[in-house]
Amino acid sequence: MSDALQSLPRFLPELILMGALAVVIVADLLTQRRPLKNSTDLLNGITLVGLLGALVTSWQALGAGEAQSLFASMLADDGLLGVFRPIFCLTSIVVLLLSMRSKELEGVRLGEMLALLLTVTAALMWMAGSVNLVMIYLSLETVSVASYLMVGYLSSDRLSNEASLKYILFGAVSTGAMLFGLSLLYGMTGTLDLYGVRAALAEGTFGPGLLFVLILVAAGIGFKIAAAPFHFWCPDVYTGAPTPVTAFLSVGPKAAGFAILIRFFYLGLAEPAGGGAIAPVGGADWQMLLMILAVITMTLGNVAALLQTNVKRLLAYSSIAHAGTMLMAACVLSVEGVQAIAAYLAIYLFMNLGAFAVVILAHRVTGSFEIGSYAGFWKRSPLLTVAMGIFLFSLMGIPPFAGFLAKWYVFAAVINAGLGWLAVIGVLNAAVAAFYYVKILRVMVIDEDAGPAPALAFSRLDLALLVLLVVPNILGLLFWGSLDRVTEYSQTLLELG
Amino acid sequence: MIPLEHYLYISAALFSLGVFGVLTRRNAVNVLMSIELIFNSANINLVAFSRFVEGALGGQVFALLVIVIAACEAAVALAIVMSLYRVMKNVNLDEAAELKG
Amino acid sequence: MESMASAAIFYGVAALVLGSALYVVVGKNLVHSAFALVAAFFGVAVFYVYLGADFLAGAQVLIYVGGILTLLLFGVMLTNRIYNLNLRSGAIQVVPGALSAGLVFALLVWIIQSVEWGAMDSGDPGPTSEAIGRLLMGDYLLPFEIASVLLLIALMGAAMLVRRRGKSGS
Numbered sequence: 001m002s003d004a005l006q007s008l009p010r011f012l013p014e015l016i017l018m019g020a021l022a023v024v025i026v027a028d029l030l031t032q033r034r035p036l037k038n039s040t041d042l043l044n045g046i047t048l049v050g051l052l053g054a055l056v057t058s059w060q061a062l063g064a065g066e067a068q069s070l071f072a073s074m075l076a077d078d079g080l081l082g083v084f085r086p087i088f089c090l091t092s093i094v095v096l097l098l099s100m101r102s103k104e105l106e107g108v109r110l111g112e113m114l115a116l117l118l119t120v121t122a123a124l125m126w127m128a129g130s131v132n133l134v135m136i137y138l139s140l141e142t143v144s145v146a147s148y149l150m151v152g153y154l155s156s157d158r159l160s161n162e163a164s165l166k167y168i169l170f171g172a173v174s175t176g177a178m179l180f181g182l183s184l185l186y187g188m189t190g191t192l193d194l195y196g197v198r199a200a201l202a203e204g205t206f207g208p209g210l211l212f213v214l215i216l217v218a219a220g221i222g223f224k225i226a227a228a229p230f231h232f233w234c235p236d237v238y239t240g241a242p243t244p245v246t247a248f249l250s251v252g253p254k255a256a257g258f259a260i261l262i263r264f265f266y267l268g269l270a271e272p273a274g275g276g277a278i279a280p281v282g283g284a285d286w287q288m289l290l291m292i293l294a295v296i297t298m299t300l301g302n303v304a305a306l307l308q309t310n311v312k313r314l315l316a317y318s319s320i321a322h323a324g325t326m327l328m329a330a331c332v333l334s335v336e337g338v339q340a341i342a343a344y345l346a347i348y349l350f351m352n353l354g355a356f357a358v359v360i361l362a363h364r365v366t367g368s369f370e371i372g373s374y375a376g377f378w379k380r381s382p383l384l385t386v387a388m389g390i391f392l393f394s395l396m397g398i399p400p401f402a403g404f405l406a407k408w409y410v411f412a413a414v415i416n417a418g419l420g421w422l423a424v425i426g427v428l429n430a431a432v433a434a435f436y437y438v439k440i441l442r443v444m445v446i447d448e449d450a451g452p453a454p455a456l457a458f459s460r461l462d463l464a465l466l467v468l469l470v471v472p473n474i475l476g477l478l479f480w481g482s483l484d485r486v487t488e489y490s491q492t493l494l495e496l497g
Numbered sequence: 498m499i500p501l502e503h504y505l506y507i508s509a510a511l512f513s514l515g516v517f518g519v520l521t522r523r524n525a526v527n528v529l530m531s532i533e534l535i536f537n538s539a540n541i542n543l544v545a546f547s548r549f550v551e552g553a554l555g556g557q558v559f560a561l562l563v564i565v566i567a568a569c570e571a572a573v574a575l576a577i578v579m580s581l582y583r584v585m586k587n588v589n590l591d592e593a594a595e596l597k598g
Numbered sequence: 599m600e601s602m603a604s605a606a607i608f609y610g611v612a613a614l615v616l617g618s619a620l621y622v623v624v625g626k627n628l629v630h631s632a633f634a635l636v637a638a639f640f641g642v643a644v645f646y647v648y649l650g651a652d653f654l655a656g657a658q659v660l661i662y663v664g665g666i667l668t669l670l671l672f673g674v675m676l677t678n679r680i681y682n683l684n685l686r687s688g689a690i691q692v693v694p695g696a697l698s699a700g701l702v703f704a705l706l707v708w709i710i711q712s713v714e715w716g717a718m719d720s721g722d723p724g725p726t727s728e729a730i731g732r733l734l735m736g737d738y739l740l741p742f743e744i745a746s747v748l749l750l751i752a753l754m755g756a757a758m759l760v761r762r763r764g765k766s767g768s
Contacts, residue, residue: 505710
């Protein structure tokens with residue numbers, strides 16, 4: 001009990017989110033009975049305050065104090081959790097702003113959506129902190145259940161419902177397989193604690209049996225980060241879900257999935273080998289497993305994206321490809337790989353959510369998600385076209401933009417680890433990716449709109465949102481300092497236990 | 498006394514049956530039932546290992562939480578099935594194919 | 599003699615569980631499948647009793663049989679009553695499905711035999727409710743709280759999905 005009380009100060013961001021959740025639920029119930037004129041604004045405001053509070057406290061907590069295990073070794077409050085917390089908060093804040101501007105969510109009661117957003121943000125933090133098999137599974141399921149509900153939020157819309165049904169069936173099967181794998185791992189090691197798992201695995205060789213367990217666990221994690229071959233749900237769910245939810249799914253759960261992947265493989269299945277490197281234990285070659293996943297995921301994502309005409313589907317496959325790029329960094333087996341993943345996610349957050357922001361704003365005026373409907377955008381709204389250009393160039397990894405930094409971190413880590421062939425496959429994939437990103441831009445700039453093309457008008461909130469997302473992408477180089485801060489703390493990953 | 502391996506064989510068989518159901522069934526509720534079989538097989542493992550390997554109650558607590566999670570998932574999944582039913586009046590997966598992978 | 603009888607009952611229950619699980623995945627009638635699932639869940643509860651997990655056996659019967667199955671049956675019956683839909687569901691791709699499931703089973707059997715489980719029977723732990731209660735309020739306090747948050751949003755969300763229709767029409 002005293003352990004729980006001592007853990008509370010280090011648990012502040014999550015506590016703020018849970019407090020905001022309680023307030024939102026009560027406020028939603030009260031305004032349902034007696035509607036106010038701006039009850040939606042009220043609920044959005046409460047949620048925003050909660051998320052901002054969590055962001056500020058988690059930024060302050062970053063690097064403050066020693067790494068420490070919380071709640072009887074359920075969570076580790078170390079550099080890795082510290083780095084991921086602000087990423088989750090920023091994602092949810094941008095998604096909240098996007099949902100205010102989304103046409104699909106207009107006229108829909110948003111109380112439950114906001115409650116789900118707050119819960120899922122806290123659950124992502126629990127995922128990133130877990131160092132116990134129970135916590136890994138429980139937090140992953142909490143994120144999943146909340147995501148199913150968010151995807152199916154437009155319950156009178158057929159696509160939203162179908163996407164949600166597909167998502168939950170696929171998700172339940174993947175997490176069920178993962179659970180079975182975790183139960184076998186528990187049997188092999190006799191403990192639920194990740195540090196205990198590592199100690200037990202270090203003593204013996206488990207070989208093929210352990211590899212089978214890892215494949216089952218990879219199914220659960222691969223489902224969260226949308227890695228091939230566990231990605232089948234991804235394009236359909238991204239297309240069917242309300243677009244702000246799609247934007248959220250493409251960043252939040254993916255980031256938390258990587259956090260858990262690092263925890264599980266780098267902490268539970270490897271021991272420190274000096275100089276920030278790690279060495280796998282238990283006699284299962286999981287580095288090869290991850291490399292295979294990385295190559296399949298990158299290639300499949302990029303090739304399939306070439307064929308898409310719906311921009312949400314295209315971004316779905318593009319997010320699969322980005323997961324593949326980050327998986328490359330996970331094959332590095334040193335702290336450098338962890339740093340590269342953290343840096344990549346921090347930048348990916350701004351470029352990918354930026355692209356989704358443009359999609360949502362464009363949908364307000366065109367009512368369509370087809371790439372063809374973007375024809376003539378250069379004339380109708382140069383501002384939106386330039387913003388989209390910046391996001392897409394950043395996603396491509398073209399030098400002046402932040403996306404280049406992200407790719408730089410990953411490729412440097414991969415090459416330093418002596419995995420040159422993997423880096424070559426990664427570069428080839430990046431070249432393929434340029435085709436479909438440029439395709440969108442070509443339609444916006446060159447193609448002529450058939451009908452009359454009035455100039456597009458956007459509200460101040462839209463402009464503020466675009467600026468918020470564009471600035472980190474342009475000034476990527478200036479953020480080098482904070483990125484270093486981010487990556488510096490992810491080093492402390494291996495400190496505990 | 499029943500040896501540990503026999504529990505594991507039963508759970509392996511249950512898991513495989515669940516996998517078979519997931520692969521072959523086309524009705525959403527039926528797939529859900531198969532998924533419940535998978536959850537139960539994992540739970541048998543957890544409880545058996547809790548007694549035979551760990552010698553403590555960690556696995557039982559895990560299994561208890563899994564039962565809670567399974568209940569949540571079933572509730573949410575059935576709510577989605579009902580909601581979809583009302584929109585399209587059919588829950589066979591083949592016909593829920595406006596979205597083609 | 600007593601242990602012989604208890605072993606016989608165990609393997610009888612095992613046959614019942616696997617038999618009903620098989621019916622769940624191949625049966626043609628959804629309602630019959632749901633009732634076969636009841637039998638499977640009860641059998642698993644019996645395994646828990648054999649393993650000395652009395653509290654868990656109770657939870658299994660209460661939550662699975664009392665909760666999840668009732669929910670499944672409600673789902674089946676309500677959707678049937680509303681739209682009078684034929685509840686029979688045809689299975690396809692049986693052969694590849696059976697092959698993959700058989701492969702998984704063979705692999706698992708091989709793993710079970712090849713791994714040294716370090717098994718030692720820790721004996722019947724006696725009544726477990728108190729110990730589990732202490733664990734949930736002690737070491738497993740955080741998972742316990744997270745499970746309650748999960749239940750909260752799952753119930754809220756499920757209610758939202760089913761209820762919303764009345765207002766927005768569609």
